[in-house]
Amino acid sequence: xxxxxxxxxxxxxxxxxxxxxxxxxxxxxxxxxxxxxxxxxxxxxxxxxxxxxxxxxxxxxxxxxxxxxxxxxxxxxxxxxxxxxxxxxxxxxxxxxxxxxxxxxxxxxxxxxx
Amino acid sequence: xxxxxxxxxxxxxxxxxxxxxxxxxxxxxxxxxxxxxxxxxxxxxxxxxxxxxxxxxxxxxxxxxxxxxxxxxxxxxxxxxxxxxxxxxxxxxxxxxxxxxxxxxxxxxxxxx
Numbered sequence: 095x096x097x098x099x100x101x102x103x104x105x106x107x108x109x110x111x112x113x114x115x116x117x118x119x120x121x122x123x124x125x126x127x128x129x130x131x132x133x134x135x136x137x138x139x140x141x142x143x144x145x146x147x148x149x150x151x152x153x154x155x156x157x158x159x160x161x162x163x164x165x166x167x168x169x170x171x172x173x174x175x176x177x178x179x180x181x182x183x184x185x186x187x188x189x190x191x192x193x194x195x196x197x198x199x200x201x202x203x204x205x206x207x208x
Numbered sequence: 209x210x211x212x213x214x215x216x217x218x219x220x221x222x223x224x225x226x227x228x229x230x231x232x233x234x235x236x237x238x239x240x241x242x243x244x245x246x247x248x249x250x251x252x253x254x255x256x257x258x259x260x261x262x263x264x265x266x267x268x269x270x271x272x273x274x275x276x277x278x279x280x281x282x283x284x285x286x287x288x289x290x291x292x293x294x295x296x297x298x299x300x301x302x303x304x305x306x307x308x309x310x311x312x313x314x315x316x317x318x319x320x321x
Contacts, residue, residue: 100251182249204249
């Protein structure tokens with residue numbers, strides 16, 4: 095069965111510090127990978143998605159970047175965090191064969207920028 | 209107008225009640241419909257998905273799609289305190305890129321013991 099792992103689960107970072115959130119998917123190959131952000135009381139905002147190694151599409155211009163160095167690894171980064179980057183970040187994947195059908199989420203990473 | 213509208217709640221019902229959660233949408237091209245359950249500080253968990261119109265049942269959960277009205281529902285029978293969570297609807301066109309999956313903003317549900 096397929097599983098998705100995301101870490102760290104919680105982090106508190108000062109303004110201006112870098113960020114790296116990692117996500118890996120097991121039990122499948124060539125998944126589509128996604129990073130979402132969920133602000134308190136609000137819906138899911140798609141940040142980045144990737145259909146393959148090195149292929150990144152950005153949905154929202156901002157202070158963040160994403161990379162996919164391996165087939166089942168997706169990384170969300172920032173060089174200098176802003177207060178507005180605080181939120182709940184979710185990694186997700188969909189099967190390559192039917193990307194529009196169902197999407198599966200990781201446990202999430204809570205980021206507080208202070 | 210948002211593509212998907214979902215009442216944010218909160219919705220509070222007594223244990224054992226039947227719960228009805230709903231979403232409306234505007235894009236008639238949507239064909240795949242999903243419901244997710246999200247506990248506090250956790251990632252959303254896929255509960256049910258349906259294709260096109262009709263009903264789908266899984267244990268205490270029933271998903272219903274009415275494409276003519278552009279309206280979907282999730283019913284929870286014999287609700288339990290463990291059902292207390294935020295429920296998100298999601299929908300997409302068939303075989304579209306997942307970047308085009310549209311989520312509702314979620315309904316917060318509380319089941320009172």
